[in-house]
Structure formats: C-alpha cells, structure tokens
Amino acid sequence: MKHIAFGILGAATLGFMASAASASTLDTVKAKGFIQCGVSTGLAGFSAPDDKGDWQGIDADFCRAVAAAVFGDGTKVKFTPLSAKERFTALQSGEVDVLSRNTTWTINRDTALGLNFVGTTYYDGQGFMINAKKLPGVNSALQLSGAAVCVQSGTTTELNLADYFKANKMEYNPVVFEKLEEVNAAYDAGRCDVYTTDQSGLYGIRLTLGSPADHVVLPEIISKEPLGPAVRQGDDQWYHIVKWTYFALLDAEELGITKANVDEMKNSASPEIKRVLGQEADTKIGTDLGVSNDWVVNIVKAVGNYGEMFDKNVGSGSPLKIARGINALWTKGGLQYAPPIR
Amino acid sequence: MASQEVLREESNRASFVNDPKVRSLFFQTLVVIVLFGSVWWIVQNVIDNLQRLHIASGFGFLKGRAGFDISDTPIAYTSDDTYGRAIVVGLINTIIVAVAGVITATIIGFVIGIGRLSQNWLIQKICTVYVEVFRNIPPLLVIFFWYSGVLAVLPAPRDSIHLPFGSFLNQRGFYFPRTIWGEGSWLILVAFVVAVAMAWFVARRARQRQMATGQQFPVFWTSVALIVGLPLLAFLLSGMPLTFDLPKQSTFNLTGGFQVKPEFLSLYLALSCYTAAFIAEIVRAGIRGVSKGQTEAAGALGLRSGPILRLVVVPQAMRIVIPPLTSQYLNLTKNSSLAIAIGYPDLTATAGTVLNQTGQAVEGVLIMMVAYLILSLVTSAVMNVVNAKMALVER
DSSP, X not given: OHHHHHHHHHXXXXXXXXXXXXXXXXXXXXXXXXXXXXXXXXXXXXXXXXXXXXXXXXXXXXXXXXXXXXXXXXXXXXXXXXXXXXXXXXXXXXXXXXXXXXXBOOHHHHHTTOEEEOOOSEEEOEXXXXXXXXXXXXXXXXXXXTEEEEEETTSHHHHHHHHHHHHTTOOEEEEEESSHHHHHHHHHHTSOSEEEEEHHHHHHHHHHSSOGGGEEEOSOOOSOEEEOOXXXXXXXXXXXXXXXXXXXXXXXXXXXXXXXXXXXXXXXXXXXXXXXXXXXXXOXXXXXXXXXXXXXXXXXXXXXXXXXXXXXXXXXXXXTOOOOGGGSBGXXXXXXXXXXXX | OHHHHHHHHHHHHHHHHHOHHHHHHHHHHHHHHHHHHHHHHHHHHHHHHHHHTTOOOSSXXXXXXXXXXXXXXXXXXXTTSBHHHHHHHHHHHHHHHHHHHHHHHHHHHHHHHHHHTOSOHHHHHHHHHHHHXXXXXXXXXXXXXXXXXXXXXXXXXXXXXXETTTEEEETTEEEEOEEEEOTTTHHHHHHHHHHHHHHHHHHHHHHHHHHHHOOOOOHHHHHHHHHXXXXXXXXXXXXXXXXXXXXXXXXXXXESSEEEOHHHHHXXXXXXXXXXXXXXXXXXXXXHHSOHHHHHXXXXXXXXXXXXXXXXXXXXXXXXXXXXXXXXXXXHHHHGGGGGGTTOOOHHHHHHHHHHHHOOHHHHHHHHHHHHHHHHHHHHHHHHHHHHHHSOOOO
C-alpha cells in the first residue's frame, strides 16, 4: 500500500510543483541546513539503524560524507528509509536529495527514470542462499530447479532471477514481497527454499536469521550489480558534488589519508596531498565545486576514507567480514578507481 | 396602466440578477470553469515537470518486455510477455480473489446473520461473538492472522499433512489432485449442459402447473437427479475418461497436482471472514426489517416455518439487504489490494512492480485507479440489475 501512497504523492508533487525552474539542490539543501538521504529500510552493512536508532552502514556513511563536503559537518543528514518500490519516486519528487540505497546502476534508471548515478560505491553480484540443513546435497544454483524462491519486488534481482532460470531451462516458484523484512520473515519461516539478492545482502541477512550457521550462500554469482548513489537529472552542480565526494573518498585512500592522520597530512611534503586537502595557496579546489576548499578534510574527518568506511561497515571490522575483492583500489587489483583531484 | 408597465419593467430588470435560474446557471458555469481549469492546470504541470525532470512518460512502456515472473498466473504469462499483460494478470488475480471472496462472504454472512436470530442460545451467541470479533479487527490483521498465524506454522513440504483423496496441506499451500480429462470427455460436458437446460425447463413447467392447478412438483430433487445423473451416465458410457495428476514429493516441493498458495488462501479467507461479519449484520437488519405481521399472516395461512422464511420473509428482506450488500462487495474488492502485504500478485502488486521497473509512477497509478474504478462500477451495475429484479413489482 505504501508505494501506492508514494506514487500518488509523487504524482501529486509533480502536479503541484511550481512549473518555473526551481532553485538548485545545493541552495535548497543549504537553506534547510541538512541533506535528506534516501536509504534502505534496514540492510546490515549498507544502511540499518543501530540499537540507538542511528543509521549505520556504507550507504549511510556516504550521505554523511556528502554532508561533510557541503556543511563541513557529517551529522547534518536526515535519513528516509525507502522500500525498493518507493525509492525512485522519492528521489524524482524531491523527497530526498541523494538516493544512497544499495541501488543497481542500469541504463534504464540512468535515462528513462530521470536519475544520474554518480559511481559505484560497491561492486556486487546477485547470489543465492539456501538452508543447508533442510536441503543437504544442494551446492550449486543449477540444482535449484523446482524451488520456491523468495525475492523482493521491483528490483533488478527479480529480473535477473527470471533471466537466469530461463537461460538454464529451470523452473521456479517466485515468492515476491515488497519489503525486505517480509522477504526475510518468509525465508526464515520456510515459505521458500531459496533467498536471492545481492551477495553482500545475503551475508548481511544471514546474520539476522534464526540460526545463521544453517544457511549457506551458493557460489554462483549470476549478475553484475554495481551499487551506487544517485541524484536527480538536470542539476549538474549537485551531481558533481555527490560524484566528487565519492572520488574524494577513493583518492584519500589511495593517498593514505585517514581519519587519524588527516590533520598532519595537511602539512605533508607531497604537493598532491596538499592540493587534495586544499592547502595550496589561492586554491579553488573546493570553491569551483560550490563547497569549501577543505572539503576533502571534512569528508575524511567525518567518515574516513573509502577503505576505512568499507572495513568499518562491511569488511573486517564488521560482523559481515566481506573481503575487499573487486572493491579494492585499482592499485591493489580491484576496480575502485577515481580521477585525480586537481 | 402606464405606471403598472413601468413597474413590471423595473421588476424584470431587477430579477435578471436575482433570478434563481440565471444565478444557478452562472454559478454552475463558474464551478465547471474552475474545476476544469484546475484539472487542466494540474495536468499541464505534471507534463511540464516530467519533461523538466527528464522522466519518460506516455503509455508506450506497456508494450515493453516485463522480464519478471509472477507466482499466480491464471492466464499464460512468462517473463517474455509485456508489462501490459503483467498488469492484466494482476487484474485477473484481483477479480478471482474478489469473486471467490464475495461468494464465500455472502454464504458465511447469511448463515451467521440468520444464526444471530436463532432461538437456540448457543448458536445465537457463537454468531454474535463471530460478528463482534471480525467486525472490530482491521482486515490487514485478519490477513496476517491467516498468513502468519495459521498457514505459516503448518509443517514443511517434507512433513506435509496427508488429507483424504490424495490432498496435502503444508506451509507452501494446499495441494490436491488435478483432474485430467481424456478422450470423449466432451460428452460429459454436453450431458451437463443438457441436464441444466432440462432442469430449467422442468422448473418452468412445474411453476406453470402450480399456477394453473395448484399441484406441486418436486423440482429440487428432479433437478439434482438430472444434473448429477446425466453427466454420470455420460461418464460411464464414454468409458470413464478421467485420470488424476497426484501431488508428489520432489527435492524442494510437492510437484504435480493443483496448488493453492498460502498467499491466496490467507487473503481469500481473511476477506471472506471479515466481510461476512458485516454481511451478517446487514442480513439480520434485513430480516428484522420485515414486519412481524407478515410472518403471522403467513402462519395464519397454514405455512410452516421453513416456507415462511423462504417464501415470505427472505424475498422481502432481500429488498432491504441488497443495496448495503453492494457496498460490502465493493469494500471487499478494494480491500483485496491489501494483498501486497503478503505477496499475492494482485493488481496493486503487479502494477506496482511495473511502476517501479519502468519508473512511470503517474501512468502506473492512473492505470490502477481506472482499473479499480471499472471493477467497482461493474459490480455496482450487476448489483443494480439484481436490485431491480428484487424490487417490489407493482401489478
């Protein structure tokens, strides 16, 4: 029901929005004093509220990084939990300023939906999880013919699932829910045999199940799922701020700038580090973007660099313990590569 | 004379502004202009904003490949079919659950409603408790009660509960044998159609005879004998061309047979139980609305309590019952959109998925609204016809 309400809300907003070109997102964000950030309804490691009600995860931290770049203060963020179905309408209608919600970057979303993806904060792929205790002997996704598969509606996952089973001439029974919690509950109750979503998500969800040790993630990865933040089309300045926040996180890691050493790094001998941190004389490294010159310092102070963000939320410092893998920097054999800040 | 004419002219001139006809015309025109103006303004604004935000619009997306699967497909559907067809599948699912729910709710409602008027203390109290319980719980909770409280706690497919006739019950739903009709089974269908036609003819003749001579004929039992007997005869004559596809255990689920999924079951049961409580009250009100004198008069004519209810009370009660019954049917149909909470692929769910995959919220919501509007209008129209038939015919 909620997505209908959202649809109508979206339609109504589109209907009543002043037809004259509205103010830029940066101006509105500055005027209201915080960034409205669209996150998931609760996916461990990406965006989920902790026991104090604070949003934790790599997606939540990304919004804090944007807030740090704009305001110099990573706490100036308000989070809006959105279901998979609500997320695009919420961004289109201006309900949120940034959608940072484990969302797959596809051509359709980049064009027809009026969004602009800023980059890939997490390279993911779709996988399958089963209850090994109930289904001994199943160790490949190709043995899943005839299974009931739990999946969240309105996702690329739902589409990949149909494609994969069709390509491998297998049958399956889709059990589709709108909300992540509903899918989790149905899988935990045994309504379906298989849970499919992005592999990182499976690891996160496994931790929330009754007995995590019983469940195994099958080895197959059946799709490319580049997850990243998105903004509305038609506001290049805001798009650049969010995009370069992402690049700044990567460049900081590449240059060895961390939350702990960012202040001493300001006096580094390396001209590159000084330039990135806005310590060059008469620099316009931030003002050209529409933020202050020490924006990278603010970002790193708020959330650390990309590597720190990754370790804390999904990597070795988290219960998920996901290896960097293809999410390592390009210098370490991964795919994360950012253009230089100069 | 002259002064009178002047007077009339003056009063005429004054009445142009004060004339109720002119006034009402003026204000009606004004309202229409304002209404259409604001609608036009909103539509223009939507179009402008969609263009400004670079969001695709129009209904062309309905022809695109859907790419997602649907769990309950009453008509052939695969992920290769179009978005339009996916929405139609959802619409048919909504109609199925609505029709099934309306029939069951009506039956339960009538039984409970009449039960509340029973002389039997126990029956009366049970029916009262039923009405008070279901009427006072939100339908969404009733759905969750059936889904999470009753059907989800059933055993896993491996430990299915065995029921008679090769049926099984487990947390994946209710499985029963699927009938497979072999060669020559068309004969049975023909026999059935013929039997129904004959039963109708017999009923007509019997009524004519009763009108003419006052003699009665056991129409009910003759019809039952015809409708059961003729197809059975055809079945035996054509060499019993019927086999069953029994549900069997496989790696994951039971395969074969016919599966009724728990999503459908819980939605159907919840909507039926919930709406039945309201229908029961309507039926009770309807029966109470028939004056007691009618029952007494019928009794004085020598009718027993069964025929009194069937021939005198219920036909008059129906005139009171049908109009509010229509509202309940409409409510049930609209409440079926709560299916989204448990993942039954009704119109709201599939159109919502299409809306999300294509991102065309305005069009998606518009399609849903129009579809529900049409469903409701059709229901109303059908019930109006029924109402007209039941209405007092003046002779």
